[in-house]
Amino acid sequence: MTVKILLPTALRHYVGGEDTVALTGQSVGEVLSGLVERHPALRPHLFTSDGQLRNFVNVFVNDQDTRHLGRQAAPLAEGDVVSIVPAVAGGASPAVAHPPTASVGLSNQEIERYSRHLIMPEVAVAGQLKLKQAKVLLIGAGGLGSPLALYLAAAGVGRLGLVDFDRVDVTNLQRQVLHRTADVGRPKLASAKEAILGLNPLVQVDTYETALGSENALDILAPYDVVVDGTDNFPTRYLVNDACVLLKKPNVYGSIFRFEGQASVFDAGRGPCYRCLYPEPPPPGLVPSCAEGGVLGILPGVVGLIQATETVKLILGRGESLVGRLLLFDALAMRFRELKLRKDPDCPLCGAEPSITRLIDYQQFCGAGTVSAEATLSPEERISARELKQAWDRGEPVDLLDVREAHEFEISRLPGARLIPLGELPRRVAELDRDSPLVIHCKVGARSAQAVKFLREAGFKNVRNLTGGIRAWSEQVDPSVPRY
Amino acid sequence: MVIDPEALQQIRQHGAEIFPHECCGFLLGEAAAERKEVRLVLRAENAREQEARSNRFLITPQVFLAVERTARDRALSVLGFYHSHPNAPARPSAYDLEYAWPWYSYLVVSVGPEGAREVTSWVMEDDRSGFGREEIAVPLLKETTR
Numbered sequence: 001m002t003v004k005i006l007l008p009t010a011l012r013h014y015v016g017g018e019d020t021v022a023l024t025g026q027s028v029g030e031v032l033s034g035l036v037e038r039h040p041a042l043r044p045h046l047f048t049s050d051g052q053l054r055n056f057v058n059v060f061v062n063d064q065d066t067r068h069l070g071r072q073a074a075p076l077a078e079g080d081v082v083s084i085v086p087a088v089a090g091g092a093s094p095a096v097a098h099p100p101t102a103s104v105g106l107s108n109q110e111i112e113r114y115s116r117h118l119i120m121p122e123v124a125v126a127g128q129l130k131l132k133q134a135k136v137l138l139i140g141a142g143g144l145g146s147p148l149a150l151y152l153a154a155a156g157v158g159r160l161g162l163v164d165f166d167r168v169d170v171t172n173l174q175r176q177v178l179h180r181t182a183d184v185g186r187p188k189l190a191s192a193k194e195a196i197l198g199l200n201p202l203v204q205v206d207t208y209e210t211a212l213g214s215e216n217a218l219d220i221l222a223p224y225d226v227v228v229d230g231t232d233n234f235p236t237r238y239l240v241n242d243a244c245v246l247l248k249k250p251n252v253y254g255s256i257f258r259f260e261g262q263a264s265v266f267d268a269g270r271g272p273c274y275r276c277l278y279p280e281p282p283p284p285g286l287v288p289s290c291a292e293g294g295v296l297g298i299l300p301g302v303v304g305l306i307q308a309t310e311t312v313k314l315i316l317g318r319g320e321s322l323v324g325r326l327l328l329f330d331a332l333a334m335r336f337r338e339l340k341l342r343k344d345p346d347c348p349l350c351g352a353e354p355s356i357t358r359l360i361d362y363q364q365f366c367g368a369g370t371v372s373a374e375a376t377l378s379p380e381e382r383i384s385a386r387e388l389k390q391a392w393d394r395g396e397p398v399d400l401l402d403v404r405e406a407h408e409f410e411i412s413r414l415p416g417a418r419l420i421p422l423g424e425l426p427r428r429v430a431e432l433d434r435d436s437p438l439v440i441h442c443k444v445g446a447r448s449a450q451a452v453k454f455l456r457e458a459g460f461k462n463v464r465n466l467t468g469g470i471r472a473w474s475e476q477v478d479p480s481v482p483r484y
Numbered sequence: 485m486v487i488d489p490e491a492l493q494q495i496r497q498h499g500a501e502i503f504p505h506e507c508c509g510f511l512l513g514e515a516a517a518e519r520k521e522v523r524l525v526l527r528a529e530n531a532r533e534q535e536a537r538s539n540r541f542l543i544t545p546q547v548f549l550a551v552e553r554t555a556r557d558r559a560l561s562v563l564g565f566y567h568s569h570p571n572a573p574a575r576p577s578a579y580d581l582e583y584a585w586p587w588y589s590y591l592v593v594s595v596g597p598e599g600a601r602e603v604t605s606w607v608m609e610d611d612r613s614g615f616g617r618e619e620i621a622v623p624l625l626k627e628t629t630r
Contacts, residue, residue, distance in 0.1 A: 008548075008585070009561045011585075011586070041610070044611070044612055045585065045586050045612070056583045086545070086588075087545050087548070088528075088541075088542070088543040088548060088583070089540070089579075090541060090576075091506055091539045091577065091579055105597045111504060111538075121501065124504075
């Protein structure tokens with residue numbers, strides 16, 4: 001069989017500059033042997049010293065790889081075209097032989113740890129270096145702070161600051177995954193730091209075990225590039241917002257309640273701030289806290305990681321930020337909605353003519369104009385858990401009204417208590433005896449205080465509020481009553 | 485080897501983009517006697533598995549065949565290949581030698597986190613004993629090649 005051998009440029013000068021050589025043979029092996037016999041200078045480049053075809057030499061017959069045709073035994077037919085095709089390979093020596101010499105860069109340990117980032121062109125080494133140099137402050141080491149701290153540390157954020165003054169409570173463990181059961185009673189920052197360094201010892205963790213206030217906020221925030229708001233109360237939320245606007249830092253906002261969450265990025269330099277969205281806080285007591293209203297334990301995971309994602313995007317300078325958008329998440333419907341947020345030109349903080357130019361008293365700002373019902377009760381309108389126990393022990397006929405919700409009543413109840421949820425009280429008031437002594441309770445005493453006010457106005461004479469609610473009863477009188 | 489500044493810049497750019505992996509590609513042009521003139525730079529995909537791409541590259545024969553065809557269509561030849569050495573000097577490694585073909589130019593660009601560093605070119609000795617350095621001539625050197 002006469003076949004044509006097609007040579008790559010590299011081999012042509014061995015055969016007098018021709019790109020093809022005609023040879024006869026029955027198989028690929030035979031014609032290749034014939035080729036190197038006729039042109040001996042080709043031999044070392046095609047065959048090893050013991051006669052094996054080098055593994056970077058590919059032989060094709062009419063566009064078919066001979067690896068699938070029996071290799072050297074591949075049969076040939078008249079007129080076949082045999083192509084010698086280089087497999088081009090190479091590469092640097094193993095990295096250990098050439099450790100990176102640059103002082104700014106990633107160590108081999110970091111390159112390995114963050115390899116799944118480095119292989120994404122959108123992150124790559126440049127992005128990972130940005131993460132390494134980034135300084136992120138987390139306000140709160142609770143529900144939102146937990147996933148934020150863990151994932152930002154894992155992702156390689158170089159410096160993480162945490163502000164919190166709480167201790168780990170057993171009710172936190174349902175969602176605050178930074179803390180372990182054994183951490184109950186310890187400062188949250190102690191267990192948070194352990195968890196973060198256990199995950200990634202390369203992270204610098206700064207802890208601020210203090211309540212963030214007007215007097216310290218600017219100093220604490222100043223060294224950081226991005227501030228992430230994981231607070232659970234309005235005074236701190238306004239404080240963080242105002243401090244970020246004054247310091248010109250982006251504020252990655254998230255909040256959660258029951259089954260719903262919100263997230264946005266407030267960056268007054270290029271979008272609205274929290275005050276553009278909510279110029280004033282809601283009256284105290286109107287929006288219940290997680291302790292009052294509950295929260296799905298998983299929810300802070302979802303919302304916290306949306307905040308973490310936005311934080312990483314801000315650091316990398318990649319993607320479309322949530323600036324100017326409020327993301328609403330409904331876990332029950334499993335739906336995300338999005339609201340466009342506009343910068344308020346008259347915003348007292350970030351508007352054209354701001355009236356707020358320094359931090360104010362946020363407790364007063366969030367409580368101004370209204371005082372909780374509980375605070376306005378007179379001493380005769382209050383009774384402590386111990387006093388109630390003593391009254392019962394003396395045999396005094398005191399009726400007990402529970403104004404919590406039915407599902408709370410399921411969790412725990414006081415002996416002889418009658419349940420009328422606060423919302424149903426106005427239309428069921430006739431069920432109650434106006435003249436007999438009545439003690440009203442709820443979980444911690446806030447809702448029952450409103451009930452006391454309402455019944456007083458309705459003409460009830462002998463109504464008292466159980467201070468501290470069923471929780472106080474459990475703490476002071478009967479520990480067998482579960483706390484929630 | 486003669487290569488124009490834009491082509492050289494494309495190679496440096498490719499190395500920086502793919503860092504910390506190795507980039508690889510083809511040098512197409514005209515060869516006359518001892519002189520090679522690069523006219524076109526073609527990027528190739530590194531066919532090595534993900535884990536190996538930080539210090540290995542591989543161009544499959546299928547890609548090579550396709551590029552040879554492209555070259556022939558434009559009356560050009562494959563003059564050689566380029567690849568990057570992330571965090572390593574622009575010197576051919578023992579591994580490069582093991583896989584080297586004669587005659588072809590092996591252009592190596594050293595790349596660090598800050599971008600491309602040195603560029604060198606090499607041709608293997610005929611006895612496969614090592615590489616000899618090949619001069620890179622850049623006509624009309626422009627600012628952009630920095």
